[in-house]
Amino acid sequence: MGGFLAQILNGLQYGLLLFLISSGLTLIFGVMGVINLAHGSLFMIGAYLAYVVAGLTGQFWLALPAAVVGGLVFGAVLERGLFRKFRQREHLDQVLLTFALILLFEEARAALIDNQFHAVPVPPALDFSVPVIGGFAYSAYRLAVLAICLAVAGGMVAFVERTRIGASIRAAAENSEMVDLLGLDARLIHTLVFASGTALAMLAGALAAPLQSVYPGMGDGFLILSFIVVVIGGLGSIAGAFWAALLVGMIDTLGKVYLPEMAGIAVCGMMALVLLWRPSGLFSRG
Amino acid sequence: MTRLSTKGHRWLGLGAALLASMPLWAAPYYMQLASSALIAAMFALSLQLLTGGAGLVSLAHAGFFGLGAYTVYLLGGGSSVFVSVPAAMLLSGVAATAIGRLALRTRGFYFLMTTLAFGQMLFFLFHDTSLGGGADGVFIARPGLIWAVTKSARPTVFLLLNLATLSLMYFSLWKLMGTMFGQALAGIRVNEDRMRAMGHDVQGLKLAAFIVSGALAGLAGHMAALTDAFVSPELLGWHRSAEALLMILLGGLGALHGPILGAFALTLARELGQSITERQRLVEGVVILAAVLLLRRGLAGWRQ
Amino acid sequence: MPAMSRRSMLEGALGGALGGATATLLAAPAIAQGATLKIGLMLPFSGTFAALGEAIAAAFALYLKELDGKMGGRIVELVRVDDESDPAKAPSNVNRLLGREKAEALVGTVHSGVVMALVQAAREQQIPLIIPNAGNVAATRDLCSPSVFRSSFSNWQPAYGMGKALAAKGVKKAAWVTWEYAAGKESAEGFGDGLRSGGAELTKVLTLPFPETNFQPLLAQLPGLKVDAVGSFFAGGGAIQFVKDYAAAGLRDKLPLCGSGFLTEGVLKAQGAAAEGIQTALHYGDGIENPKNTAFRAAYKTVTNRDADVYAVQGYDAAQMLAIGLAATKGDASAVKDISAAIRAAKIDSPRGAFTVSASHNPVQTIWLREAKNGENRVIGVAAESLADPGTGCKMA
Numbered sequence: 007m008g009g010f011l012a013q014i015l016n017g018l019q020y021g022l023l024l025f026l027i028s029s030g031l032t033l034i035f036g037v038m039g040v041i042n043l044a045h046g047s048l049f050m051i052g053a054y055l056a057y058v059v060a061g062l063t064g065q066f067w068l069a070l071p072a073a074v075v076g077g078l079v080f081g082a083v084l085e086r087g088l089f090r091k092f093r094q095r096e097h098l099d100q101v102l103l104t105f106a107l108i109l110l111f112e113e114a115r116a117a118l119i120d121n122q123f124h125a126v127p128v129p130p131a132l133d134f135s136v137p138v139i140g141g142f143a144y145s146a147y148r149l150a151v152l153a154i155c156l157a158v159a160g161g162m163v164a165f166v167e168r169t170r171i172g173a174s175i176r177a178a179a180e181n182s183e184m185v186d187l188l189g190l191d192a193r194l195i196h197t198l199v200f201a202s203g204t205a206l207a208m209l210a211g212a213l214a215a216p217l218q219s220v221y222p223g224m225g226d227g228f229l230i231l232s233f234i235v236v237v238i239g240g241l242g243s244i245a246g247a248f249w250a251a252l253l254v255g256m257i258d259t260l261g262k263v264y265l266p267e268m269a270g271i272a273v274c275g276m277m278a279l280v281l282l283w284r285p286s287g288l289f290s291r292g
Numbered sequence: 293m294t295r296l297s298t299k300g301h302r303w304l305g306l307g308a309a310l311l312a313s314m315p316l317w318a319a320p321y322y323m324q325l326a327s328s329a330l331i332a333a334m335f336a337l338s339l340q341l342l343t344g345g346a347g348l349v350s351l352a353h354a355g356f357f358g359l360g361a362y363t364v365y366l367l368g369g370g371s372s373v374f375v376s377v378p379a380a381m382l383l384s385g386v387a388a389t390a391i392g393r394l395a396l397r398t399r400g401f402y403f404l405m406t407t408l409a410f411g412q413m414l415f416f417l418f419h420d421t422s423l424g425g426g427a428d429g430v431f432i433a434r435p436g437l438i439w440a441v442t443k444s445a446r447p448t449v450f451l452l453l454n455l456a457t458l459s460l461m462y463f464s465l466w467k468l469m470g471t472m473f474g475q476a477l478a479g480i481r482v483n484e485d486r487m488r489a490m491g492h493d494v495q496g497l498k499l500a501a502f503i504v505s506g507a508l509a510g511l512a513g514h515m516a517a518l519t520d521a522f523v524s525p526e527l528l529g530w531h532r533s534a535e536a537l538l539m540i541l542l543g544g545l546g547a548l549h550g551p552i553l554g555a556f557a558l559t560l561a562r563e564l565g566q567s568i569t570e571r572q573r574l575v576e577g578v579v580i581l582a583a584v585l586l587l588r589r590g591l592a593g594w595r596q
Numbered sequence: 597m598p599a600m601s602r603r604s605m606l607e608g609a610l611g612g613a614l615g616g617a618t619a620t621l622l623a624a625p626a627i628a629q630g631a632t633l634k635i636g637l638m639l640p641f642s643g644t645f646a647a648l649g650e651a652i653a654a655a656f657a658l659y660l661k662e663l664d665g666k667m668g669g670r671i672v673e674l675v676r677v678d679d680e681s682d683p684a685k686a687p688s689n690v691n692r693l694l695g696r697e698k699a700e701a702l703v704g705t706v707h708s709g710v711v712m713a714l715v716q717a718a719r720e721q722q723i724p725l726i727i728p729n730a731g732n733v734a735a736t737r738d739l740c741s742p743s744v745f746r747s748s749f750s751n752w753q754p755a756y757g758m759g760k761a762l763a764a765k766g767v768k769k770a771a772w773v774t775w776e777y778a779a780g781k782e783s784a785e786g787f788g789d790g791l792r793s794g795g796a797e798l799t800k801v802l803t804l805p806f807p808e809t810n811f812q813p814l815l816a817q818l819p820g821l822k823v824d825a826v827g828s829f830f831a832g833g834g835a836i837q838f839v840k841d842y843a844a845a846g847l848r849d850k851l852p853l854c855g856s857g858f859l860t861e862g863v864l865k866a867q868g869a870a871a872e873g874i875q876t877a878l879h880y881g882d883g884i885e886n887p888k889n890t891a892f893r894a895a896y897k898t899v900t901n902r903d904a905d906v907y908a909v910q911g912y913d914a915a916q917m918l919a920i921g922l923a924a925t926k927g928d929a930s931a932v933k934d935i936s937a938a939i940r941a942a943k944i945d946s947p948r949g950a951f952t953v954s955a956s957h958n959p960v961q962t963i964w965l966r967e968a969k970n971g972e973n974r975v976i977g978v979a980a981e982s983l984a985d986p987g988t989g990c991k992m993a
Contacts, residue, residue, distance in 0.1 A: 041401055043534075095584075097349045097400070097401070097404060098349050099541070099584050101534065102538055103584050106576075106580035106584070107577075109573040109576055110573070113577065230409060236405060237398075270416035271413055274410060274412065274416070275413070277406070278394050278410070281395075285402075
């Protein structure tokens with residue numbers, strides 16, 4: 007029984023991390039109408055940033071604000087420089103351009119850092135374990151990640167649901183012309199959404215770095231999973247992404263325990279069920 | 293989507309004749325290289341029915357290609373091509389039916405993302421389970437042809453076989469695009485809602501295109517397995533779907549023969565790239581950027 | 597460095613561009629004795645395994661330099677191809693080495709899927725192939741061939757040694773944790789066989805898909821298994837993370853962790869205190885005292901500025917084995933039967949300790965028991981003396 011509780015905790019923690027990645031993705035899709043296959047690479051960049059910052063300063067905690075600020079700047083640059091232009095392009099062009107970004111980001115990583123695996127040490131203050139039931143201990147850092155993810159999720163929901171900018175983001179996610187009617191600069195909203203999406207993915211990467219090390223192609227698996235989360239939750243829906251991420255995290259974790267060969271297939275299978283039942287996602291308003 | 297005129301076909305024919313004459317003048321390595329370009333062309337051409345034909349961008353296509361290749365493994369040794377070819381097309385077609393029915397319930401980005409996820413589901417099926425012999429890939433016994441092929445004759449035989457298969461596939465699609473079906477697909481690409489309003493069974497048409505294109509990808513995969521006698525789960529990965537899309541874009545989205553040009557161009561670019569640098573991703577990334585940003589109408593549209 | 601060219605750029609580019617018209621009409625078969633002998637190094641030079649590929653290539657070149665760049669009396673030119681650890685690209689990369697570069701012998705590779713394509717070509721065309729890492733048992737079991745040799749290990753070997761050592765220490769029940777792929781399964785078999793050889797048993801194998809590093813779901817199951825010890829096969833980043841997560845889950849004091857040597861190979865610094873005291877079994881380690889090892893480590897350090905690791909040793913021995921075979925045939929790489937006989941008869945003077953080659957062409961070698969201490973995998977004893985892979989199903993043609 008204790009083992010099962012630990013697995014629930016594992017699923018929760020994995021799902022919340024997944025939420026950080028997919029929430030940005032779903033807003034970018036919803037608001038801007040661009041597809042970004044390189045979103046998983048942003049996760050990777052965040053993780054490598056944490057590796058570099060923690061290595062240079064010896065302070066892992068600096069990596070988190072660095073990932074957020076770096077992500078906002080990098081995201082804004084990407085949006086202004088590239089994605090703004092992609093919006094007018096056909097889907098095929100968007101798919102290929104962002105596929106090229108994956109290749110180039112990987113190449114840049116190989117050139118700037120290297121092709122090795124690197125461990126990122128857990129911050130010393132949290133380098134201890136908290137016993138849970140059944141002879142299994144849970145690392146304090148994992149619990150901290152869980153708390154940080156929950157706080158960010160709460161903050162995002164409050165921001166999107168309660169503030170004026172949030173209201174126009176929601177409006178834009180449903181109908182991009184609405185933003186113009188509300189008298190807000192749609193272009194500013196786009197930059198803001200893309201920059202925050204990038205920052206969230208990079209923050210997720212930085213948080214995950216001590217949990218899974220940094221290595222080439224580490225964002226690939228998360229890309230597929232976060233797409234599934236977006237499809238299940240419904241395009242542009244933060245609440246949808248939240249519940250879908252928890253669901254996917256839980257199924258993936260429990261799948262690995264009880265049907266190790268089928269975990270990857272089970273997650274896709276669940277997406278198939280949702281598509282049969284509600285083709286536009288569980289939380290779409292349409 | 294434009295179909296080539298007679299004059300255009302003379303050029304394609306000339307290219308085919310050049311390839312067919314390779315056994316007379318080229319070393320086996322270059323025949324093998326041509327074979328892999330021909331297989332890539334079949335794969336991209338099968339996707340062109342969906343992408344250029346109906347305007348659907350699918351990332352599940354490598355899954356059908358890989359399924360066709362793995363059919364040869366699943367049949368076990370000693371089967372004949374007269375069994376393995378229909379079996380590969382059938383298996384891929386059935387998978388395309390199941391996935392198409394689900395994925396086509398969605399449109400736009402949803403379609404992209406769901407095809408990506410379903411394609412990866414096929415990948416996981418072969419990568420994580422022991423169904424296809426495991427994550428490392430396996431040797432397979434080649435299906436029997438009518439006559440026994442000696443080792444030294446293989447490059448020649450496979451080159452000609454792949455050339456013939458591609459030609460057959462191309463002409464079937466060329467015919468198909470000239471029918472009502474082809475025109476209806478083109479209508480969907482331009483304006484789906486209008487076609488629906490005119491009373492066309494848009495869903496049915498798209499599904500039909502998805503199935504035919506999946507089955508043809510299975511045929512391409514089968515030819516890859518026959519040529520290489522080796523299959524691995526990487527054949528099903530979504531990166532290969534993206535590469536097929538690249539070949540389509542490189543060759544020209546608007547032309548049925550575009551993917552053939554694109555496949556040969558990409559194979560050549562890779563071959564050159566590999567002689568110059570070990571940074572393969574850089575080469576591919578740059579090719580994509582050039583294709584998307586500079587060659588808007590693809591190689592097929594160059595002359596216009 | 598001896599003749600380590602990346603193929604002349606222009607010739608390659610032209611050859612490709614003209615569909616091979618010029619390059620191939622001119623390329624007469626150059627097997628004549630005394631002509632340059634091309635050896636194809638198909639290794640990962642990019643991606644996850646790039647460091648391993650570089651270590652193998654550097655050590656291979658190091659031994660070649662000791663031979664003044666010659667094997668069997670012929671000047672050797674090494675041709676590198678990056679296999680990207682991508683099995684789907686493997687057949688065409690092999691074709692490139694054999695067809696275009698006209699390599700007469702092959703060395704490769706790390707990834708156990710990619711090596712299948714090399715084995716296939718070596719078997720079909722009877723080209724000598726030395727595998728400097730990939731440990732899938734098939735290459736020296738069902739798929740064994742007079743032309744295929746391995747200078748490294750079979751996945752079965754180190755795990756067998758670990759199982760045997762555990763049983764000797766009185767462990768009765770153990771579990772094995774690994775990735776779901778061939779190397780994982782084969783090492784699990786070896787571990788089980790090793791345990792059984794000492795009257796213990798393997799009661800549970802836990803796996804997760806390669807190369808995922810989310811180990812939590814597996815770790816949480818371990819306390820409930822009622823075993824005395826946990827063994828594992830992971831490498832690279834997976835190994836780093838697994839050892840750290842194992843410690844963080846508070847399992848170290850209750851369930852001693854051990855494994856195939858790759859668990860702590862080249863990653864000790866990253867694992868830090870979490871790895872301290874972990875025992876592993878491998879065919880190489882720190883503190884092996886023989887003159888060959890001392891000389892090799894010094895020379896390797898001078899050339900590469902890095903410390904030699906097990907991969908470098910395997911690359912060095914691949915060169916030794918190929919040189920022994922080619923010396924016997926005076927540089928004729930096509931005389932596979934004679935090459936095979938010479939390598940079979942030889943005692944290879946390896947930095948790991950001298951070894952011989954079994955009937956199925958896998959090293960018969962000592963598996964050392966090592967303990968991680970102060971960033972080193974100190975050899976503390978012998979896990980299995982002169983251990984041969986069972987070679988089940990090998991029928992040499």
